[in-house]
Amino acid sequence: MKLTFTLFLFLIIITFSNAQEFKTPVDYLNYIGKETDAISRTTWKYTSAVAHSKNARRIDVTRKTLVKSIQNATKKIEALKDGYKGDVEYKDQLLAYLSISEKQINQEYEKIINMQEVAEQSYDFMEAFILARDLVNTKINEEVDKLNANQKIFATKYGIQIGEDKSELGKKMKISNEVFENHTQLFLIFFKVNFTESLLMNAIAENNLNAIQQNSNALEQYSNEGLDKLKTFKAYNNDLILVNATKKVLEFSKKEALEFSPKVVAFMMLNQKFQKTKKIMDNKSVASRSKEEVDNFNKLVNELNKEVGNYNANNNKFNSERANTINFWNVTGDTFISKHVPID
Structure with a gap:
């Protein structure tokens, strides 16, 4: 999400009647x-x-x-x-x-x-x-x-x-400053977990088990930190729509760390075991393979085939929920700003 760059200038409005000559x-x-x-x-x-x-x-x-x-x-x-x-x-x-x-x-x-x-x-x-x-x-x-x-x-x-x-323009600018500041604070909480989540997805794409574990731990930590901050966060005008959207993101990110990542790691370890066993079997002639080796390998193949379906279903579920959660935060953030920043 791109953060809108904004400059806020204090308004310098002097409420006197118009005049051009400096007699006074x-x-x-x-x-x-x-x-x-x-x-x-x-x-x-x-x-x-x-x-x-x-x-x-x-x-x-x-x-x-x-x-x-x-x-x-x-x-x-x-x-x-x-x-x-x-x-x-x-x-x-x-x-x-x-x-x-x-x-x-x-x-x-x-x-x-x-x-x-x-x-x-x-x-x-x-x-x-x-x-x-x-x-x-x-x-x-x-x-x-x-x-x-x-x-x-x-x-x-x-x-x-x-x-x-006490002009209307001055009031509008004061409100705008407060609204954007409120949004920015929540955005940083959101961005920290969102960025860590992207690192986790990259680690999964690269089959890097160490990086998956590291980023999963960080994701859980940042999610908990964010949830703690929200407990005392003062929403602008007591409007909790963006606070709740941020909470939704943090709760999902924590679920990713605790539920999604372990299943990914378990599947990758199973696949590594399969690849290692397959390499051993491929290096042996058919005649030299024992019945126990063949049975164990076939059992491993069946287990992997079963887990491929579960893994894909789990991925699809979390990918869909992740996209919906992030999109919901972005839309809510825009709604929050549009709702509270006065229109001309």
Whole structure:
């Protein structure tokens, strides 16, 4: 499963009436608020596209539009050479924020996309990808904190009251951040067992008994660890659909480790015994084979033929259940995001 890369920008929305001339500090903040509001709206379009669209082209178009809106705002803010009557501290902090945001969204995005391409090759790679993605958000959020602090300093200096952002757009973005974070935490639990399960399947395909045992043990361990985490996991808005889907995956993975793998190992060992015995029989002439050897070999052939049917039936059963369980998690994950991330 591909994890959607998403950047979340804090919204900087200042609720003042529109004005263009800086006769008052409110006019100045209002002008800046108009520019940051445009970025906020574009940011929301990007977030909404990620949440509700499977069209990678559309998502990337909204990302580029977001970068363009930041660039446009930067040009207009840079043009305010004197800020408000020579007070440029807030303006400079805003420009620093815009610069870092553009870099993270534009340049760092490309690096993280490259990381995403190899993320599914190991749990460590996936974890590194998610950490790198979150680091982008952290850097931007740090600048937002500085910006908000400077905005308050400016407002206090000029006796302006600034309330908390209670806009609908701000509420939507806050919800989106929480929903994606909840999904990511459950995804990592899911991915750890899913990746280990893929290693187990590769070991089975290669008839590697040692690797089968190792990955089976790891699968049981990670399944138990995941189930323990779910006991205390706080689902977003008390919606347990993705928690339950994750639990279903973990319970199936544990069953694979405890029921499926031992049967696979037993069949492979029986087949190895058959191949070894057959080689011995083939190296003997018909006349030199004892009745006991022939009877034992025929008994082994009958046993193997019987177990081939059981083995195939067991494989088909678990393959079907595995596909259904993974597909159910993916669909539920998409449903969870679409359900809770607001639509425009």
